[in-house]
Amino acid sequence: MSSILVVEDDEVITQLVRKNLACEGYRAVSVGKGDDAVQFAMRGMPCLAIMGGLRSGIDCYKVIQQLREHPKCMHIPIIMVSALTSLSQKVRAYELGVDSYITKPYSCEELLATVRRQLKRVQQTMLSPLTRLPGGLQLERAVDYKLRGSCPWSVLYLDLDNFKAFNDAYGFLKGNDMIQLLGSICQQVVYEYGNADDFVGHVGGDDFVVLTTPDREKVLCNHILERYKRESLAFYRSEDVQRGFIGSVDRNGRPFQFPLVTLSIGVVSDHLSCAYSITEVSSLTAEAKRLAKQSTSNISHISPSLNWPATAQATQPMQPTQPLSAPLAPPPLSPAAFSRTSGPSTEHKSYHYAEENALASRYK
Template sequence: MNKKIIVIVVNEKIKQIIKKDLSKYPCELYFFENTNEALQLIYDAIPDLLIVEAINYPLFDVSMLNDLKSDPIFLSMNVIAIVSSDFYTEDWQNFLIDDYIRVNTLELDLLLRISICFERAERIIATNPLTKLPGNLAIQKELQKRLDRGDVFALAYADLDNFKPFNDKYGFSRGDEVIKMLGRLILNIVRTDQPSGSFIGHIGGDDFVYIMIPEKIEKTTEKIINFFNNLILNFYDVEDIRKGYIESINREGKTHIFPIMTVSVGITSNQYRIFNHFSEMVEVVCTMKSVAKKQKDKRYAIDRRRDIR
C-alpha cells in the first residue's frame, strides 16, 4: 500500500530534490507552500508522513504543527523537518517533530530518514495500522487520563452487526474497506460535531470507541448510524442489495441468511456515575452495546443510571 506523504515547502530547489528522490518511492506525494493550505488534506485522511521546510525558524510558525502532534488522533503521523545546515538541536526542544534533516545533507539522507521513520512507526502499538486511529493502549490511557483529571465525558462503543458473514462471503479486502469507511465516518462526524476535546479510537477489527461531551454524543451517534446505513450499500453486490440479505456460513458451519450490515453503539458517561478506573467504564459501555444489538429499531443504547453521591 502506497504511503501518503504531504510536503510543506517554499524553496523550489528543495522541492525539486524531494520530487526527484521520491519519484520511485511507493507513495502519494502532495506539495503545499504553507501549513494552512495543507490542513484540510491532513484532516480528511491522516497522512503517513509530513515533511516541512523549517529553515527559517524561528520565523517559521510551529504552533500549528505542535497542536496537531499534541492531538491523540495524529499519533501515527510522522513529521520530518528540513532545517538549516547550522541547525542546533536545543533550539528545537519544544518542536514536536519525529526527525530532522539538515538541508546540506538532504539528497543523501532523505530516503534513509523516511524509511527509518516508517519502520519506527510500524513498531508503535499505540495506533491501529488499518485506520491509523489510536489503538487499544492509547484508548486506555486516554480514558484513565480523563478520569484522573475529573473530566465529565461520555464514551461510546460501536461495532458492526453481521460483519463476519460479510467478510466470509466477500473476502478480507472488502471487509477492510468497510472498517476503514466506518473509521473515517466516525472520525469526520465526531470531529465536525465536537472539534475540540473529542477522541476517536480503533480497538481492532470492527470495534471503535469515541469520546465526547455527554450533551452531544446521542445526536452524533444517530448521525453515524444513519450515514452508515446509506454508505454500506456501496459495499454489497447489486443482487444482494436487491434481496436485502446475503447467504454465508454461520458459526456452526451451516449456510445461513444474514441481513445487510448495521452498526450498534453502546453509550455511558460519568456525568451521573462514578468511575475510578477505565475498565469499569468499559465494562458498562460493553453491556450497553449488547443491549443495542438486541433492539430492532434504535441501534444504540444509553446507560442512564445514576449513582448516589
C-alpha cells in the same frame, strides 16, 4: 491519501520541499505559522510533519511539544530540519519527541529517505495495518487524557452485527473492505461534524471507538449510522440486497439465512470525568455495547453505576440533527485529580444507539 505537513515560513524552501514530495507521490500542505500548524494537525491529521524554520509566531519547539502532548497527534512522525547544529539543540529536539533531526544544508534524497523510513515505522508499530487508525496503547492514552481533563466528554463504541456471517459468505477480503468502510465513515463524519480534537480509534476487528463531547454525540451517531446504512449496500450481491438477507451456513454447517450487517453504537456520556478510572470507562463501554446490540430501538438509557444492569428505557428514534460547526483549535484540557470513591453522586447517563432491528436473527 494522507498529507504531509510542512511547517516553514520561507516560501522558496517550502516550494522546493513540496515539489520533491510531490515527485515521490506525497501530497504536502504547508503552513508558515506555528498556530496554523497545530490547528491543521488536529483537524487534517497529516501522516507526517516536517518542521522547518519559523521566524514568526510560536517556535518549532512549542509546536512539537503541543503535538506530542495531545493523544490525537502523538503518533505523527516529526522530522526537524534546522540550521542549528549544536548538540544541546539536537538533544532538546529529541527530548521533546522529534523522530529525526536533519541539519541544513541537506540533500533532497536524505529528506525523502527519512520520510519513507518514518512512515514505514509508524505504520508498522502504531497504526492498524488495515484502517491506518490508532488503537491499543494510543487509545488508552487518549482515554486517560480525557479523564485528567475537566471538560465533559463521551465515548462512542461502534460494532458491526452479523459480520461473521458476511465474512463467511463473501470472504475475508470483502470483510476487510467492510471494516475499512466503517473506519473511513467514522473519520469523515468526525471531520465534518465533530470537534477538532475528537479521537477515532480502531480497537480491532470490526470494533471502533470515537471520543467526543456530549453536544456532538447525537449528530455523530446519526450521520455514521445513515452513511453506513447507505454505503454498505454496495458490498452485497444485488439478490441479497433485494431479499434483505444473506444465504449462508451456520457454525454447524447447516443452511441458514442471516440478516445484512448492521451497526450498533453504544455511547457513554461522561459528564463527571474526574469520577472514573480508565478501567471503569472500559467496563462502561462494554456494557453500553452489549445493551446497544440487544436494543431494538434507536436509543436506550441506563445509569452507569456499579449497580448494573439498570432498566433500559426505549425512546423515540432520534430526529435528524443539523450539522454543528467545529472549532479549529480546541481549548486545552486542564489536569484534574480523579477518584472513583470520592466522585460526585450526581446521576450520570449512558446512551445506546442501534439501527432498527439490529437484533433480528443476530449472528455474532
